[in-house]
Every structure is written in C-alpha cells, then in structure tokens.
Amino acid sequence: MADQTTEKGLYIHVPFCKSQCIYCGFDRIFKYQLADNYIDALDIEASLIGDERRVSTVYIGGGTPSSLSAKQLDRLLSVVDKHFDISNLVEYTIECNPDDVGEEFTAVAKAHGINRISMGVQSLNDEVLRLMHRRHSATRVHQAINQLISAGIDNISVDLIYGLPKSWNYNFIDEVDKFISLGISHLSAYALSYEEGTPLARMHKSGRVEKLSDDEAAEQYQTLTERMSQGSFDHYEISNFARGNKFSRHNTLYWQRKPYFGLGPAACAFDGKHRYSNTPDVAQYIDLLNNRKSPAQAELLTDDDIFNEIVMLGMRTRRGIDKEQMKRLPKKYSDHFREKSKQFFDEGYFTENEQFVKLREEYWFVSDYITRKIFV
Numbered sequence: 001m002a003d004q005t006t007e008k009g010l011y012i013h014v015p016f017c018k019s020q021c022i023y024c025g026f027d028r029i030f031k032y033q034l035a036d037n038y039i040d041a042l043d044i045e046a047s048l049i050g051d052e053r054r055v056s057t058v059y060i061g062g063g064t065p066s067s068l069s070a071k072q073l074d075r076l077l078s079v080v081d082k083h084f085d086i087s088n089l090v091e092y093t094i095e096c097n098p099d100d101v102g103e104e105f106t107a108v109a110k111a112h113g114i115n116r117i118s119m120g121v122q123s124l125n126d127e128v129l130r131l132m133h134r135r136h137s138a139t140r141v142h143q144a145i146n147q148l149i150s151a152g153i154d155n156i157s158v159d160l161i162y163g164l165p166k167s168w169n170y171n172f173i174d175e176v177d178k179f180i181s182l183g184i185s186h187l188s189a190y191a192l193s194y195e196e197g198t199p200l201a202r203m204h205k206s207g208r209v210e211k212l213s214d215d216e217a218a219e220q221y222q223t224l225t226e227r228m229s230q231g232s233f234d235h236y237e238i239s240n241f242a243r244g245n246k247f248s249r250h251n252t253l254y255w256q257r258k259p260y261f262g263l264g265p266a267a268c269a270f271d272g273k274h275r276y277s278n279t280p281d282v283a284q285y286i287d288l289l290n291n292r293k294s295p296a297q298a299e300l301l302t303d304d305d306i307f308n309e310i311v312m313l314g315m316r317t318r319r320g321i322d323k324e325q326m327k328r329l330p331k332k333y334s335d336h337f338r339e340k341s342k343q344f345f346d347e348g349y350f351t352e353n354e355q356f357v358k359l360r361e362e363y364w365f366v367s368d369y370i371t372r373k374i375f376v
C-alpha cells in the first residue's frame, strides 16, 4: 500500500471515440489514423517529466481508451510500465465502452495489472441509449460485466446519467434498480447538461427536446441517493457511490488536492502549486512532442485559488472541508470562511469536528450555490 506521503496519481487521456454521444462536450476526435503517432508522443512526454516517477494510482481516461486496437492499447500501457514506478500501485483504472470488452481487451488489461474498470453505461434502457447515440445495448453491458468478472477484474464502476429530457419516457426508479443489480462496486452519476456546441444543445434550441426542470432533476437525484443507500452503497462524494469500500482512490487524490501527472492531449496535472493543462489539439500535441517541446501551459495558483479549491472540493465529499489545509493559508482565509459560513452553520447545513467541516448530505444538491457564497 502507498503511504500518504507517496500518494501521487497518473492520468493519461486517450482522445479518440468511435461515435459521438449527443450530449458530449469532451475533447475527443475520431481520427484513429493519428493513434499510433499519439502513442509515440505519449512516450516522449513521459520521458520529459521529472525524476520522481513513483505513482500510487493510474487512470486511463478519455475519450474511449478501449476503442484503441489491442496492439495500440498494449503499446500505450507499456509507456506506463517503461516510465513510471508502479510497484506500490493501489489502483489501476481504465475507462471502457461495453461494446469493446472482449477477450483481447481483457487479456491486455490483465497483462498490465489493470484492476479497476470504469464503464460508460449511462442507461440500461435500449431506447434511451439509441436516443443518446450510445453504441452499446443493455445486453452488451451485462455481457461485458460478466466477462470482466470471469477474468478476475471485479472492481467495476459504471456511469449513469440522470435528468434526461422529458419526452424520453422511462421509469427512473426501474433504471436505478437495474444498475444496482448489475453486481458493480461503484457508480458515478451525472446530471445531463446541455453544453453549447453539442448536438443535444442544438436539439434543445430547435425545440426537439424539452429539459427536465431543476426540481424534477433534484427529485431524481434524491431517488438515486435513497435507492443506492438501500443497495448498500456508500454515498462518499456528491456524484459517487461505492460498495465494499471500493471508492475511487484516483479521484480521491483530486478531491484531496494531492499531486498527479497528466499525459496526453487535454490532460491536466497538479504539483501542489501549479496546474498544468496540455493542448487539446491532438495534431499540435504530437507536433510539439516530436520537437521535444512541452504541450503544457502552467498556471501558478494564488492563495485565493487554493482557498476556493479547498472549499469547493471539500464540500463535495463526505470527508468535508479540510481545516488543516485551510490553516496553511494566511489567517485571513480561515476568518473569511468563518464569516461566510456562519449562516450555513446556524441553519444546520454544516457540521464540524476537529479536522473537517461537512456539508450534510441532504444539502449536497445545492453545494454549488453554497460554494459560491463562500468563495473569495
């Protein structure tokens, strides 16, 4: 097990997808002819980072990492083996589409020590999947999960989207219960958003879909949290539920402001003082690295930024806002926090112990509003 002082994550972004989901605003492309050059560039990027290369978690995200060929995936995971010390790894996750889970994918994942899968399921209703332009079916989800479990990868997380358009008539309670009975250890739930530039936003503008009201979406979130709790899932972060203590070690690093490397187009990294963001343009990323130039832009965080991050990230988790982290900032920040949070203590939103201030779970749905009131 990695001890607290050696905790550091590695995130690798795979910017390719085989099809476009209608709600997607992520950085991903469909030009698989760039995939081999992209992996070569990753190799160069990994060779350029500093000397300390020990990591406690690895997360391969995207995009759709599983949409690479088995050979490409093997090469990509070999970049991790070659450049990083993963001898103390506590978690190694890869995102996948259920449609891509087959013998080849499972064999490559196993060979490289992957022990956790994050599967983009989103819905178990075939009609909803079709409307979202997801390329898999509900049956494929079951097959993929069975295949992974038979291969010994049983730490499986799935994504679910709630707050779907009104006209997409389906029973949300049935949907949640189907997810719970999948035999998974973790679920991440996201509210559907209508991001500018996505096909869904265009459909909304032209009147082809009607948004669920905020109250209706809040009701679904409430239903979700109740059913998940009945299904023995621990609601440990605003959007995340874990069974049997299988919470996401990697994402927990982000929420606790621990450092992480980030490789690949659009990837971000954090060293405790700076945030680094790589160019999202895949061709430019490849080009820069072929010329041994960094694809990252660095931003030095100010004390205001750090305070806001401590509040925003802490408010999202059951653990809460870390008072020790806040005390490392000038005293005026703790004073500001006390003054701005008084109303929320008085009204029973917050509780606290020696080390943490916690937002009660029943108010997590309005955490954004409270966060904004406390920000400097």
Ligand code: SF4
Pocket: 016, 017, 019, 020, 021, 024, 025, 026, 028, 062, 063, 064, 120
């Ligand atoms: S698979 Fe994920 S990254 Fe790719 S288009 Fe769909 S939502 Fe976006």
